[in-house]
Amino acid sequence: MMLQLFKFKGGVKPQTNKTQSVAAPIGVAPLPSRLFVPLHQSIGGTPRPLVQTGERVLKGQLIGAADGWISSAVHAPTSGTVRAIAEHVAAHPSGLTTLSVEIEPDGRDEWIARTPIDHGAMAPEAVRERLREAGVVGLGGAVFPTHGKLTASKTVPMEELVINGAECEPYITCDDLLMRERAEEVIRGVGVFRDLLQPKRVLIGIEDNKPEAVAALQAAVARLGEDFAVVAVPTLYPAGGAKQLIRVLTGKEVPSTKRSTDLGVQCFNVATAYTAWRAVAHGEPVVSRIVTLTGNVERPRNWEALLGTPLSEFVALGAPKPDTDGYLMGGPMMGFAMPGMDAPLVKATNCIIASSPTLFPPKAPEMPCIRCGECAKVCPHELQPFELYWFSRAKNFGKTQEYHIFDCIECGCCSFVCPSRIPLVQYFRFAKSEIWAREKEKNAADQAKARFEWKTERDEREKAEKAEKLAKAAAAQAAKKAAEAAAAAAAGADASAAPAADAPVDAEAAKKAAIAAALERARAQREAAAPKNTEQLTPAQQREIAAVDALRRQAGIEPAADPAPAEEPKP
Incomplete structure (x- = not known):
């Protein structure tokens, strides 16, 4: 099938160094003495441990459950006993530790009961869930959970499914050997x-430097009766990048602000397709992968090794030469130095390169940037690395974002061609990590501020509710007292002045009556307490008062109450 190919911007052609490790077929690595299986081996959340120390596990048994949709399960690579669930050095340039399950193999390599499925007879959601439970992730290096990429856009129809077998990085040949030896299973996974x-x-x-792999896949496609197009693309690093390969095969440019599915394209690695088929057709979770062991070793080769195998036991299979001074995980362009010999192989480990001063001579000292622009010419994302370098070095991270630093895929093309031998990618990684750290601090501060504001609002709301409750209680008490006073006044009023039984009660009149009754009681109390000065009257004084009272009666005035009679003087 003839297919028009397109070109992508930039790219370089380093020495491939692939022939050393393809002379022998894929070997099966022996069981190591210990396995250190990190629970976090993909983009997304960290699976929860499901086993305990001292527990016996079987090969393929679930030992870490995915903790979210963008997460992937982890399984026991072989049968044995769990010796510890603890922090262990990670396969990461930082040398930090990660929670891992330490398993001592029992030598039986005893599998769990495996259950194949007929994916054609199942709902797509159920198939995606099976892949999630089987721990299938992108084995091209990104380790993104595969099930998360197997949902087409709801608005854009799926035009092309791109399968990445380019394997453009120097030294790495694991995908090449996989396509040569297991082509039919790769094609079934693509199906x-x-x-x-x-x-x-x-x-x-x-890439067209792998003619055997191209022929093997074309033959498998013909045998299975599929209409897939197996296309040899020009060898140019980084043609294996997802966006670059999509550009070469379809002519579509994926903007930095969009996903490939927004253009109707999705891309997967050939090794990912292979593990997906094993999970579906054989019920096998991802417990091993093919790893290239090459570089400064006597026996370079590809090995199918169990995940969690310590680096020290794996590299021994290749018989490292005496002058070996370190090991790289990945290729020389994008790989990194392994932090220690105890670091384990993980799902992202596609290659281990033994380094030496002869193979990778020490780089000459870094010199000042001369702004020659060679880095910009080879950048596959059409960035301006020399500008990013200046702003990264000056710690002006805002400007690096203006120049789209997060569009950089860290392919290393700019560092490869820099005449001043500036490790440009190292500066970009530094800038990205600082931006991420500051963003994390900002998010933490924003969350703390939001929590403080919420607490303050809650306290104010509770105070207002309490004050309102007290006000209502006081009003109710006052109304109760007023009602009692009105009832008392109504009971003491003259019956003739009282309203008819069936007449409505006037609240204002009741209030006035209560006030009048209160004043009357106060006056009576004052009169009762006031002195009379009539207790010691003489007979003459009493006769005068009686005369005054008589005159008052004659005038029609009520006479005063008779004073108490004075005690008669004793003779």
């Missing part, structure tokens, strides 16, 4: 992806 995404066409891109 699973095709059935879930329903694209209009399937394109498998392989």
